[in-house]
Each structure stands twice: as C-alpha cells, then as structure tokens.
C-alpha cells in the first residue's frame with residue numbers, strides 16, 4: 447500500500463539532514479511538497495542533499511550548523527523564522543556514535559562530546575523552536591533518539607544515556623506544550639543502513655542483524671515514513687511518544703537469540 451502525505455506550504459527543518467536518516471526525512475518532506483531547510487555540520491553533505499532534493503523537483507536549501515553550539519542553533523531557527531515566516535516541522539536528528547567500550551573505560555571527554563551533540567543539542571533546538579511554533583499556533587517536532595533510548599546495550603553506556611535523555615526531554619516537553627498545539631515525539635530507530643554503521647566491522651554488523659528479530663537492517667526511507675506520519679494530521683492525538691521503528695529490536699529477549707544453535711543441542715525425546 448502506498449501512503450502519501452501533503453506537506454505543501456509547510457516549512458520543515460531537519461538537522462543532520464546531509465546524510466542517512468536526516469537526508470531521507472528531508473527528501474521525503476520535500477517530495478511531499480514542503481520547503482526543507484537541510485541543516486548539517488558538513489557543508490559538503492548538506493549541499494549534496496539539497497542538490498539531490500532539487501534534482502527530484504523538491505524545494506530545499508542548506509544551512510550550516512553545529513547543533514552542539516546553542517548560539518548556532520538559535521541562529522538557525524531565527525533564520526528559518528525570518529526567511530520563511532514560520533516553522534511547521536522540526537526533525538532534530540543530528541547525532542553521533544560514542545566510543546563503545548565497557549562503561550568504566552569510557553573516556554570522559556567523549557562523554558561530554560556525545561552528550562553535547564546528542565542531547566544538549568535537542569534541548570537547544572526545542573528551546574529555540576517551541577516559541578516559534580507556539581506563536582504561530584502550532585507545529586510538530588520529532589527528535590531522533592534510538593532503540594538505545596528505550597533499552598540498554600552492551601558497551602553502549604554513553605550513547606544509551608544520551609538517547610534515554612532525548613526520550614525523557616521529549617516526554618516532558620510534550621506535556622508542557624500539549625495545550626499549545628505543539629506535538630513533540632521521538633523516533634527510536636533500530637540498526638539502520640546509514641554511514642553511521644559504516645565503521646562497524648562486518649562480524650559486528652552481522653551480529654547486530656542477527657539480534658534483530660526481523661534479521662535485517664532498517665532503511666533510512668523507513669525512518670522517514672515514521673517521521674512524516676508523526677508530524678502529520680494522521681498523528682494529531684500523538685504526543686510524547688517514543689516510537690520504536692526497529693524491526694523488533696526493543697522487544698527484548700534474554701540477551702541474544704540462539705536459534706542458530708538449536709541443531710547443536712540434544713533434541714528433547
């Protein structure tokens with residue numbers, strides 16, 4: 447079944463829009479008629495994303511931002527408000543991996559960096575975006591958290607803490623603005639096929655896929671579909687929700703699946 451959305455007349459801001467999930471979301475919003483501001487640390491990636499959106503007939507522009515710097519975030523949102531007169535949708539998505547080691551070995555400077563980029567950034571974005579949306583009578587925000595915003599993970603303490611923080615911030619902010627027409631939700635992706643996972647050695651990636659009930663990576667386009675739905679009128683009664691789009695990853699299980707080992711153990715008589 448093909449689902450389509452109509453975002454004509456909307457101004458959409460996507461951070462981390464130059465790659466992966468953000469780029470897919472920016473492209474999908476543009477394909478649905480929105481004007482998209484692609485914000486990213488990398489001008490190369492951001493401009494390339496804008497080019498590809500324009501080549502497909504969409505409307506987009508690039509704005510460079512380091513979301514870990516509050517002044518730059520304020521500037522970015524102010525630019526959108528001044529230039530377009532409104533901000534209908536914000537997808538606060540930029541994020542980075544941490545150094546993945548057992549917690550006691552996690553370097554403190556990496557903790558501070560990942561906290562700044564993954565969590566403080568969302569706080570800065572919400573602070574800047576919400577007043578614009580309240581003043582115009584409403585809007586929708588999606589913060590990209592992670593399956594690691596809902597459950598723990600081996601060697602993922604730093605990253606997990608930042609993404610649980612994103613979910614917490616989303617829920618609390620959603621309550622504060624529920625009567626002001628601003629809906630705020632979180633997207634919790636599982637393992638998604640983006641450059642984010644490119645550094646992962648193949649055996650690790652295979653293990654990640656095997657541990658996912660659907661035994662495959664998700665696609666950035668699948669994340670974009672969830673974001674477009676969350677921001678649409680179809681989700682008009684949904685706020686403060688942390689939506690796992692993860693092939694079943696957060697369903698649990700006791701650490702790992704072992705159906706591949708069943709043949710190695712004695713069959714019951």
Ligand SMILES: NC(=O)c1ccc[n+]([C@@H]2O[C@H](COP(=O)([O-])OP(=O)(O)OC[C@H]3O[C@@H](n4cnc5c(N)ncnc54)[C@H](O)[C@@H]3O)[C@@H](O)[C@H]2O)c1
Pocket residue numbers: 461462463464465466467468485486487488491511512513514539540541542543563590591592593634635636637638639640641642643
């Ligand atoms: N790919 C996955 O498996 C996965 C799973 C769960 C959650 N996530 C989350 O999804 C989001 C997007 O990840 P992705 O997989 O698309 O990664 P990606 O690396 O493909 O894209 C991230 C983009 O964010 C930009 N960025 C990084 N730091 C920035 C900063 N300080 N300011 C502005 N832009 C910055 C990068 O330049 C890049 O274009 C992240 O928040 C990530 O934590 C990803």
